[in-house]
Structure formats: structure tokens, C-alpha cells
């Protein structure tokens with residue numbers, strides 16, 4: 001399709017749906033039978049493209065893949081049973097024993113743990129660099145196989161110049177991959193910035209209702225086909241039909257939801273920054289200018305509080321923000337850095353170093369900006385120790 005479509009237009013319509021149903025049915029089936037011997041033979045010979053078994057092609061999952069590819073401006077997409085399945089299949093398709101990967105420091109903690117455990121066992125070495133230092137990134141690239149990016153990052157919320165980093169990778173013949181879960185294609189289309197493969201935890205904004213765990217990659221057909229054929233069938237982390245259907249439904253409101261997250265997050269970030277007990281706010285809405293290619297922001301941010309705020313009491317006083325990991329759904333969430341830093345399997349050393357122990361990460365959901373601010377501000381009040389002067393009087 002050559003005509004320019006808005007994201008709103010892409011997500012609204014489905015094509016070739018049986019019975020012209022507005023909502024496509026769920027192909028909730030593990031296998032697809034053949035009418036006769038010849039049809040089976042032609043399919044096995046590759047002369048006929050049709051579903052055989054749902055670990056390979058499933059029409060519901062395929063409909064989601066096609067829509068996501070359109071949103072990312074990609075030739076093709078491939079969906080997985082989780083974001084980590086998408087990450088591991090992609091990395092293991094393009095890197096093998098003796099290869100080196102360059103990854104950014106503050107990436108998603110389980111991506112880091114995957115690099116440090118399975119990748120290390122398979123003889124893949126990973127070097128970590130600061131994404132805000134292009135010279136350091138470039139110095140690490142010669143001889144590398146893969147540049148693994150995440151921007152904006154989802155724990156310390158740093159936005160990098162993705163186009164510049166992708167250009168460095170290209171100059172050194174290194175394949176670039178980016179985790180675009182935070183921005184979604186609504187606010188950042190990395191392929192247009194020169195990145196080779198974009199991936200998502202679809203469990204976050206793409207699903208958008210906190211009822212799906214899934215992942216997806218998008219990019220040029222040749223690269224997506226390699227992941228689809230070389231890693232997905234054997235690692236087996238395929239997106240299920242039901243989840244594909246829920247993702248199609250989630251996408252319908254993605255452009256609307258992202259605008260609502262953006263608006264509420266800007267208000268919350270501004271109010272937090274003006275609060276006397278808040279010492280810093282990490283959210284792209286606070287930047288004087290956004291990095292090139294990032295056209296908006298989502299609802300995930302972090303902020304640090306002064307010593308006067310008792311963080312456990314703050315978390316317990318919140319009513320609308322609930323304690324929980326993940327993000328990207330309709331609901332507002334809070335995660336205190338102190339808890340993350342004391343977990344048994346801590347995040348990578350650089351991320352831990354970059355995390356302010358006085359900070360909390362919040363996801364600004366869709367409950368309405370003013371009620372959410374009222375909740376945060378009441379909880380800050382409830383958690384504030386009396387000031388020195390008041391205490392003495």
C-alpha cells in the first residue's frame with residue numbers, strides 16, 4: 001500500500017475477514033487440515049502459502065503482525081509469546097559463538113540477565129556502553145555483530161539520539177536492534193531513523209490493557225524472515241491466537257491511549273518538578289528538546305524525593321497508583337527503586353549505579369490527570385516527616 005495512512009486509520013480496519021465481520025474471529029486452533037493430498041503436498045513444497053500449525057503461521061497472529069508492521073513502517077513483523085522471546089530469538093539469530101554485542105548500560109534488566117547467562121554460555125560476549133556518549137559507543141563497535149539499543153530506557157528513563165547511534169552501527173557494518181516499548185510507533189519509528197530491527201514487549205502499550213504477555217519484532221522482510229525461520233520455530237516462543245486477538249484489539253486504541261498518557265504524564269511531571277519534596281524528575285517532557293525522531297512521550301517516568309519523604313509510607317498512602325511492575329496498561333503503577341535494588345537478582349551493575357535509591361518509577365495511567373495528581377500529592381503529604389522547624393515548635 002503506497003498511500004499515506006494515519007496510525008488511527010491503520011488500527012481501525014481489518015481486511016479479508018470471513019463473513020465481513022468487523023472484528024476478526026480468533027483462529028483458536030493448533031492445526032489446519034488439508035482438503036486433499038495435493039493441497040497438502042503443494043503446501044509442504046512451499047508452492048501454497050497457508051497455515052499448517054499455529055507455532056508457524058496463525059491467521060489471527062498474522063493479522064496483528066501485519067498491522068504492527070504498518071505502524072512501524074516495516075516490511076514485515078513477527079510476534080512472540082513475550083517480549084523476552086522476541087529479544088532472545090532475535091539476538092540468537094544474528095549472534096553466535098565468538099561474536100560480540102554492544103549493548104546500552106540501562107537496558108531492561110531481563111535483557112541484561114539474558115546476555116549474562118545464556119549468551120555468555122553460548123560464547124557471545126556483551127560490552128555495555130553509555131548511550132548518551134556516541135564516542136564511547138563508536139569505540140566499542142569495530143568487530144561487533146550487534147548494537148542493542150533501548151530508548152527511551154524503561155528504568156532510568158533516558159532518551160538517546162537513536163538516529164545517530166544507528167548511523168554509527170551502519171558505518172561499522174553492525175546490525176542495530178532497538179527496544180521501542182516505551183515510545184511505541186506512535187512516538188518513535190526507529191526503522192525510519194536507520195535502525196535495522198525494532199522490537200517490543202507487546203505486554204506494555206501495544207496490548208495496553210494488562211491482560212497479555214507478548215512480544216513482536218519488525219523490520220526488513222529478509223531480517224524478520226531469518227528470525228522467523230531460524231530461531232522462532234525451535235525456541236518456540238510463539239504468540240498465541242488469543243493473545244494475537246487481544247493485541248489487535250489493543251492496537252485499535254493505541255493512538256488515542258498514547259495521546260492520553262502523553263497529556264497526563266506532562267501534567268504530572270510538571271507538578272512533581274514543582275513540588276518542594278521532589279528533587280528530580282526523569283521524563284522526556286522535561287527536556288528542552290526531544291532527541292531527533294522522538295515526537296512525544298508515554299506515561300512512564302521516575303522521580304526522586306527528598307530525605308523528608310518516607311518512601312514506604314508514600315507507596316502505602318497511594319490509592320490510584322498501585323504497587324506493581326510492568327506498565328503500559330490503563331492503570332497507574334509505582335515501583336520504588338529501593339525494592340528493585342534489594343531484589344535477589346539485582347539489575348545490571350551500571351543500571352543499579354544509575355538508579356537513584358531515593359527514586360520511584362511511576363506509570364501514569366488513564367484514570368485522569370487531576371485525580372492522579374491529587375493521589376500523588378496526598379501521598380507525599382502523608383509520607384513527609386515534619387520539617388525541622390515544625391518539629392521543634
Ligand SMILES: *Cc1c(COP(=O)(O)O)cnc(C)c1O
Pocket residue numbers: 082083084085108110150154179181182200201202203204213214215326
Ligand atoms: C517488559 C519489558 C520487556 C520484556 O517483555 P515481556 O513481555 O515481559 O517478556 C522488554 N523490554 C522492556 C523495555 C520491558 O519493559
